[in-house]
Amino acid sequence: MGHVITDRCVGCGVCLAMCPVGAVSGDKNGPHAVNRQLCIDCGTCGRVCTKGAVEDGAGRGVARVKPSLWERPVIDMGACYACENCVAACPVGALAMADEALDLTLNYAVLAEAKRCVSCNWCVTACQFDAISMEGTA
Structure with a gap:
């Protein structure tokens, strides 16, 4: 179903840089968005988000996790x-x-x-x- 970036996004760009399929777009310091047609539902965007601005397809917040602990x-x-x-x-x-x-x-x-x-x-x-x-x- 894909992940969603909420209005808590501050535009830091970490999710944009980490998305393995280029499904995240947005300008620095502006809101980012996930293209649900490109999203592979891996959750990377949520696990790297420092503001808790990403929800899964069911509307649940995705917790931040250090990549070394994935x-x-x-x-x-x-x-x-x-x-x-x-x-x-x-x-x-x-x-x-x-x-x-x-x-x-x-x-x-x-x-x-x-x-x-x-x-x-x-x-x-x-x-x-x-x-x-x-x-x-x-």
């Missing part, structure tokens, strides 16, 4: 079938296969770019084998 995907190598669905689903390119040269029976997905991950949960949804869970880093 949940990250944890992949169970034994349950991974190397189908690459999670890699394809990741909107920020944070996942990759362990080694493209490996036979599929030996390969598995890995969180290759942890700093890119926006905790959107798309990899979990895309995994048909329940090989991915999201866990906090704290």
